[in-house]
Amino acid sequence: MHPSDTGGSGDPAPAAAEVPTEHAIEAAGITKDYGKGEVLHGIDYRVPTGTISALLGPNGAGKTTLIEILEGHRGRTSGRLSVLGLDPGNRRDFARLRTRMSVVLQQSMLEPGLSVRDILRRHASYYPDPVGLDEILEQVDLAEKRGALVKSLSGGQLRRLDLALALTGRPELLFLDEPTTGLDPVSRRRIRGLVAGLRDSGTTVILTSHDLAEVQELADRVDVIRDGSFIASGTPDELVRSSSAFTVVEFADPGVGADRLPAGASLVNGRVRIHTDDQDSVVRDVQAWAERERATISGLTIVPPTLDDAYLAMLDAGAEKTTSGKAE
Numbered sequence: 001m002h003p004s005d006t007g008g009s010g011d012p013a014p015a016a017a018e019v020p021t022e023h024a025i026e027a028a029g030i031t032k033d034y035g036k037g038e039v040l041h042g043i044d045y046r047v048p049t050g051t052i053s054a055l056l057g058p059n060g061a062g063k064t065t066l067i068e069i070l071e072g073h074r075g076r077t078s079g080r081l082s083v084l085g086l087d088p089g090n091r092r093d094f095a096r097l098r099t100r101m102s103v104v105l106q107q108s109m110l111e112p113g114l115s116v117r118d119i120l121r122r123h124a125s126y127y128p129d130p131v132g133l134d135e136i137l138e139q140v141d142l143a144e145k146r147g148a149l150v151k152s153l154s155g156g157q158l159r160r161l162d163l164a165l166a167l168t169g170r171p172e173l174l175f176l177d178e179p180t181t182g183l184d185p186v187s188r189r190r191i192r193g194l195v196a197g198l199r200d201s202g203t204t205v206i207l208t209s210h211d212l213a214e215v216q217e218l219a220d221r222v223d224v225i226r227d228g229s230f231i232a233s234g235t236p237d238e239l240v241r242s243s244s245a246f247t248v249v250e251f252a253d254p255g256v257g258a259d260r261l262p263a264g265a266s267l268v269n270g271r272v273r274i275h276t277d278d279q280d281s282v283v284r285d286v287q288a289w290a291e292r293e294r295a296t297i298s299g300l301t302i303v304p305p306t307l308d309d310a311y312l313a314m315l316d317a318g319a320e321k322t323t324s325g326k327a328e
């Protein structure tokens with residue numbers, strides 16, 4: 001998106017000074033009410049500079065609202081906000097932020113009749129120190145498409161062009177919405193590598209994605225929002241460890257009969273499966289059971305929970321709490 005495509009909320013407060021900040025984003029007590037009650041309830045959010053932070057949450061949780069407030073595309077109802085040391089809700093600060101941050105939306109909004117080269121050249125002219133055309137095309141693997149018209153690009157190529165546009169101005173802060181949706185596995189890996197490289201060179205990235213394997217691979221920290229409040233925050237590993245999601249211990253069906261399987265085990269597609277939060281004791285118990293039953297254990301696998309499992313467990317726990325709260 002070109003930085004002049006949208007405007008700030010016009011807050012009359014004076015512009016803040018441009019100073020390097022330890023946190024690219026510092027938000028305290030952010031609320032939003034569209035007119036029918038609050039949809040964000042006092043969000044506190046701090047994103048260290050040079051990290052990848054993922055924002056997760058179910059439909060309607062408030063992700064877009066929060067992101068748009070951070071980007072300056074939507075006003076907040078109350079709360080304090082500093083993005084790159086500036087207030088996106090302040091018109092003058094917003095104007096300064098437009099050349100320092102970029103947004104990659106899920107849906108491309110590029111003119112179909114322009115060539116890749118022309119669109120990138122035009123975009124580069126908006127910035128004081130743009131990345132060169134060859135370099136940016138190489139980064140997103142579109143060198144062969146430099147002369148192609150936008151309307152002739154595939155969905156994956158369009159996503160990569162969007163990313164090229166977002167990176168042209170060397171943004172300090174990048175908002176990425178589902179960056180690899182629709183890409184083939186090779187392009188996906190390349191874009192993930194590119195995003196990780198941006199972080200390593202000091203860019204702060206805010207990632208929204210429903211691909212939790214991608215989030216687990218890329219994100220330094222994850223915040224989960226539900227019904228307008230954060231319900232969990234931490235590194236992907238911390239979220240997995242603190243969740244009620246289970247490790248799965250599995251082995252091939254030794255053929256002893258379903259009624260003689262170890263306690264808590266089930267038979268699924270020819271495999272004995274046990275869910276546990278204490279894999280060591282389950283493995284010990286299984287070995288003792290095998291000796292007793294004279295069963296042979298083969299093909300033993302121990303699969304720890306993923307961020308996907310942890311996220312679903314978190315939402316299930318939240319749903320249970322909501323349900324029991326309503327019943328009281």
Ligand SMILES: Nc1ncnc2c1ncn2[C@@H]1O[C@H](COP(=O)(O)OP(=O)(O)OP(=O)(O)O)[C@@H](O)[C@H]1O
Nearest residue numbers: 034035036039057058059060061062063064065066
């Ligand atoms: N322009 C608007 N006017 C009124 N209510 C809105 C507006 N935009 C969003 N909302 C409401 O605010 C709440 C949060 O919506 P938001 O779009 O921020 O959620 P989300 O987490 O981004 O959801 P999704 O994953 O479906 O995009 C929802 O209840 C939604 O109906």
